[in-house]
Amino acid sequence: MTLHGKLFIGSTLATGNGDTTRPTSPLDNRLLEPGFHQAAETDVDAAMSLAEEAFTAYRRTSGEQRAGFLEAMSNEIMELGDALIDRGHLETGLPKPRLVGERGRTCGQLKMFADLVRDGSWTDARIDTALPDREPLPKPDLRRMLSPLGPVVVFGASNFPLAFSVAGGDTASALAVGCPVVVKAHSAHPGTAELVATAIGKAVAGCGMPPGVFSMLHGRGSVVGIALVKHPLTCAAGFTGSREGGRALFDAAVARPVPIPVFAEMSSLNPVFLLPEALQRRSEAIAEGLTESFTLGVGQFCTKPGLVFGVSGDALTRFQEQLCARVTAAAPATMLHAGICATFHEGLSHARQVSGASVLAESSQAADPGQTHGEPVVMQTDAETFLSQPQLAKEVFGPFTLVVAGQSIEELEKVAAGLEGQLTATLHGTEADLAEAGGLVRILERKAGRLIVNGFPTGVEVCPSMNHGGPYPATTDARFTSVGTAAIQRWARPICYQDFPAELLPAELQDSNPRGVRQLRDGVVS
């Protein structure tokens, strides 16, 4: 498969503003072919206008039709075969088995949303029938359901080049609702993006969807990304990336004449609290699990545990020794791109300079800059230093974690209460530990979107109960998740129909319920 490097404006390939950029392989720092065309303002406008045009027809497709489209996307992505895995490996440095797994997750997500919209109950259909004889005033017939917002902009994330990128969860959930999608491809894996966009284009054509339902642009986030968010036809945006990047998009979105929602997932330390008896009894297993979790994917997960809290004492000392042994033995590995690698080493260097914090262990192997290596590092400090040095509470994206020793559970509760918003928070405890941990749990419920007992935060299950979100700065909107079936709610708003004739009502709200969706009828679930 030869890559063309062009922009996808619906079914048309475009060459942008004339500039092209070539990605670099993090495996060996070599420039890759081809050059990828950078979008001009006119491309942004063309893609958004086509999306708006497509919305008229696309919002009226049935759940069944959209389900078929999502499944076709999944099939077309599988049809790309090894070419996708090979290019992904070249552009991201991620091992091929990981990419095969991620492709499975991506297709699984598409199928999950297909099932969800085929079922149709996500529309939260509600019917309150009329009471024409009610006194003093008759009650009208009222019916309400969730409907798609309109064209959505999705930003590909570098750390999941498939599952949070061109056909990732944001795109899948927005298309499932009935929103056309314009993707801003991540500049680190434009070829991978092009392959997936080509697969989506085939699904669009094969399913007879309006071409504007999907477009994809290349270009700089600060230019093309901001222009997409500011475009008057854009109704919402989804982003996963840095805190600075997400906040810039959010700020642009809320300063518009007509503000729009931006779902930006940005930054999280994912604190882990080791309770005394668990540390006493299972320090070895925790050290093993923690090392695996914070080095998984070279530490490039939003849910990487970057902070570990325990109470000072023999058990914590033993745990640190066990952790030390494992981290020393852990090998450096290729990070996603030179920028992330540089930011990782900058973060490390800042942390090392904090007085009162020191390196507990680091990989015994030197990191090779020629292979864009990140090396596993653990640092240690005490709770007092942690509280007084805000630098230590900044996310270091990569295989790094910080062990913080407190004098008591009370001191750790105080530290917990001062944390910023998080995607996750974790407790390790025995039955006896947990019986005493209610206070800490109450604090962490205010801080995080997902709380975990005796596990690790990496590994985000895709299911109805998942919440992948959390208070700022974990995300810009803690009320929504970007993973799991509830992710669909980000792209919808309710519309109420009063005294409508059946013929003008959406199928989901008709008495005959031709799509067989769950309806709340006069307060009773049907």
Next chain:
Amino acid sequence: MTLHGKLFIGSTLATGNGDTTRPTSPLDNRLLEPGFHQAAETDVDAAMSLAEEAFTAYRRTSGEQRAGFLEAMSNEIMELGDALIDRGHLETGLPKPRLVGERGRTCGQLKMFADLVRDGSWTDARIDTALPDREPLPKPDLRRMLSPLGPVVVFGASNFPLAFSVAGGDTASALAVGCPVVVKAHSAHPGTAELVATAIGKAVAGCGMPPGVFSMLHGRGSVVGIALVKHPLTCAAGFTGSREGGRALFDAAVARPVPIPVFAEMSSLNPVFLLPEALQRRSEAIAEGLTESFTLGVGQFCTKPGLVFGVSGDALTRFQEQLCARVTAAAPATMLHAGICATFHEGLSHARQVSGASVLAESSQAADPGQTHGEPVVMQTDAETFLSQPQLAKEVFGPFTLVVAGQSIEELEKVAAGLEGQLTATLHGTEADLAEAGGLVRILERKAGRLIVNGFPTGVEVCPSMNHGGPYPATTDARFTSVGTAAIQRWARPICYQDFPAELLPAELQDSNPRGVRQLRDGVVS
């Protein structure tokens, strides 16, 4: 009942910054007693700190406990008896029967949210049970439910001194979820606000709720209101009022280091489309219903129909004559306060100056400034003028509406497509009209939160299917409603619990389901 004019900081009465202001009765422009103390920054901080303190206990109360509290609020408000109605009439000029009706609605809302939280299904409890033997990775046990955001700020609205004010829908829904509330009382009805706050205080004490669960401040919106929204402990805010006021609060909220949601309901023209055959057959009834709707409450409803569209011709001319007769006979009436009355007359005066628009009819009785009168007025224009004069698409809050004549349905569709976001849009049509109206309905679905056939937008039913919201500038967030059971969703966010022991789980997520809530268990509704 003697009014004290003080601030409610939980159960403590405070005197603010030393300044007091006295409200004016719109009935006769006379200053009323007492002076009301204006909040200082320290009062804002005290109220928010107490709210945060109360949240720890209040969020853990059961739905049953909060239901009892909401019902006690309703009872205490009824206990105020005629004193509330009398003071309300004096401060707002609204007729006493209207205030009696609004009190009924207010208490009805409190009871509706009591029923809703007693039932508990609003928490959207989801359970995905573990699959420890799943390959390649075991699936953890995941459970998710909606939880309260934290302290909420509510702004009393002038046009519903009970139902959208101190104990109105925002307060009721926030308290129902488990969020403490700090109310910024509206300066036009501070005595009415004090009476209701006193009733709530009794309910707080009687139900043993933490005192900080409710506070109420007086003060200027641009000072105290903004300070409340900017306070770091504030987690969300609800507002109903002007477009400028709502946007100022929104801008302050999103510029915070930690942005928070502001649900501002602001501005809506509520367009009404009169289709040809309906106009032919029922012009008299439509003229009657429209006059009643746009003059109801002296036109001071957010859902007042302020724009009426029809196709030029004999039927529209006849309708305009019928409307003319009714509006000429309609009497001026007292508006809520001098500021609203002045803004109404300013809006009228601007509309009158638009070339191509003219007065179709106005009340034959002169408006008495000594009674803060607003007089019913209808103007007319054609679609071309409407499209070229943005002034005509500005809300004139009060008993005013504008009839716009188009050359064809196609021209009216073009006008509809250019409208800003609306709370409602209405169609009047016969069966034959509606069979042709699909295109117009599709356009209006993009524009409004509620679509009405053969009715009028005033009169907002409080029920599960209601959506009182809409695209900007109708509200700052079209994804949520401020009326009906779904209003509760504004104050909640999901929290997910992974592999939690039953003892640490909220009751709603336990297998034993002690509160008997609806659970989505492994994808199946129980």
